[in-house]
Amino acid sequence: MTFKRANALKGTVTVPGDKSISHRAIMLGAISEGTTQVTNFLQGADCLSTISCFTKLGIEIENKGEEVLIHGKGLHGLHKPACVLDTGNSGTTTRLIAGILAGQTFTTELNGDASIQSRPMKRIMEPLASMGAKIESLRGNGCAPLKIEGTALHGIHYISKIASAQVKSCILLAGLYADSPTSVTEPYLSRNHSELMLKHFGASVTGEGTTARILPEPVLYGQKIRVPGDISSAAYFIAAGLIIPGSEILIKNVGVNPTRDGILRVVKDMGADITLLNENRESGEPVADLLVRHSVLHGTTIGGALIPTLIDELPVIAALACFANGTTVIQDAQELKVKESNRIDVMVENLRAMGARITGTEDGMIIEGGHPLHGAVIDSRLDHRIAMTFAVTALAADGETTIQDADCVRISYPGFYEDLYQLTKA
Numbered sequence: 001m002t003f004k005r006a007n008a009l010k011g012t013v014t015v016p017g018d019k020s021i022s023h024r025a026i027m028l029g030a031i032s033e034g035t036t037q038v039t040n041f042l043q044g045a046d047c048l049s050t051i052s053c054f055t056k057l058g059i060e061i062e063n064k065g066e067e068v069l070i071h072g073k074g075l076h077g078l079h080k081p082a083c084v085l086d087t088g089n090s091g092t093t094t095r096l097i098a099g100i101l102a103g104q105t106f107t108t109e110l111n112g113d114a115s116i117q118s119r120p121m122k123r124i125m126e127p128l129a130s131m132g133a134k135i136e137s138l139r140g141n142g143c144a145p146l147k148i149e150g151t152a153l154h155g156i157h158y159i160s161k162i163a164s165a166q167v168k169s170c171i172l173l174a175g176l177y178a179d180s181p182t183s184v185t186e187p188y189l190s191r192n193h194s195e196l197m198l199k200h201f202g203a204s205v206t207g208e209g210t211t212a213r214i215l216p217e218p219v220l221y222g223q224k225i226r227v228p229g230d231i232s233s234a235a236y237f238i239a240a241g242l243i244i245p246g247s248e249i250l251i252k253n254v255g256v257n258p259t260r261d262g263i264l265r266v267v268k269d270m271g272a273d274i275t276l277l278n279e280n281r282e283s284g285e286p287v288a289d290l291l292v293r294h295s296v297l298h299g300t301t302i303g304g305a306l307i308p309t310l311i312d313e314l315p316v317i318a319a320l321a322c323f324a325n326g327t328t329v330i331q332d333a334q335e336l337k338v339k340e341s342n343r344i345d346v347m348v349e350n351l352r353a354m355g356a357r358i359t360g361t362e363d364g365m366i367i368e369g370g371h372p373l374h375g376a377v378i379d380s381r382l383d384h385r386i387a388m389t390f391a392v393t394a395l396a397a398d399g400e401t402t403i404q405d406a407d408c409v410r411i412s413y414p415g416f417y418e419d420l421y422q423l424t425k426a
């Protein structure tokens with residue numbers, strides 16, 4: 001797919017539902033009593049993988065597009081699947097479902113695509129094993145395929161070395177099936193959608209600082225969930241609006257949970273003209289419209305507790321930093337290496353191909369901004385966030401940019417190119 005420099009982007013965009021919240025709504029709906037109705041569900045390939053896994057576990061799920069109905073069977077209502085569960089490209093599906101499967105009375109095998117088969121699973125295998133779970137990496141390399149033999153679980157207090165919502169959520173979900181309370185402490189607070197939604201469904205969850213704690217064996221009840229727009233998808237329009245001269249974009253109904261809103265704090269710190277309007281709450285999650293205007297930006301330093309609040313936005317923030325005056329340093333972000341691709345290497349390689357002055361470090365990137373970029377051939381490595389980042393970057397660069405395997409955006413934002421294009425026509 002090819003892209004050229006765009007004139008000002010103007011208009012309104014409504015990004016699709018939040019990926020993290022959509023996954024969790026299916027999972028909690030499946031293990032609750034009664035029907036859960038989810039609106040604004042993200043129809044991206046990752047969330048469809050979650051639906052497909054729970055269908056194979058015996059849950060009836062009616063996917064009507066805008067609305068999804070999950071006919072839950074309670075905490076102990078899942079059935080042994082007839083085949084391997086395919087989690088596709090989805091780390092969230094793989095790691096969170098492992099926590100649920102560990103507490104069942106049957107054995108399951110989980111596998112996904114080539115990317116999933118190289119992503120680290122020891123981070124969930126170790127805590128689950130200390131709860132008593134029998135979980136094995138079938139190739140002995142700490143990655144999927146995984147075999148999970150359901151068994152009786154014990155509560156633990158786990159101190160995680162990484163701030164990861166996937167690890168935390170996996171352990172909390174396993175904690176539903178344990179014989180005593182389970183808690184997780186992480187170095188910095190990661191996204192708390194699991195805690196919020198578990199409470200909404202009736203679980204007893206408390207949070208203090210960076211520790212989350214859950215009591216076992218609750219009765220969960222089906223709920224109505226309206227999924228807010230995904231701030232990780234909004235990030236591409238935030239960046240486009242800020243770097244393309246003359247732009248003014250209104251992004252409607254975006255989830256602005258403080259454990260996810262790091263990009264807003266960072267771009268404001270860089271000098272962005274961005275305003276939150278119509279602040280509200282939807283199913284326990286804060287939402288707002290974002291009004292973004294082209295701005296003169298300056299470099300910044302991003303690290304520490306901020307990192308988990310914008311981990312998926314770091315590729316597009318690195319691109320944005322090329323258009324800011326001065327140096328931007330991204331540090332403490334070694335987790336970028338084990339996402340859908342190695343996002344440090346892939347960003348450095350592709351931004352350099354466009355003429356950027358960027359250096360990769362052990363835990364991030366250093367970008368010397370303020371130098372114009374030119375078109376290039378971009379290898380997305382089948383990583384949706386890389387493809388979307390470069391589609392936006394290309395609109396602010398000279399010449400023509402070609403993005404290979406551009407259709408990988410279907411993972412989190414199937415209509416992305418149409419929504420971006422429509423803003424160039426207004």
Ligand code: S3P
Nearest residue numbers: 020092163164165166167311312
């Ligand atoms: C997610 C958590 C993050 C994020 C991923 C979705 C989630 O991963 O990168 O895209 O839904 O819990 P980690 O928690 O492993 O950092």
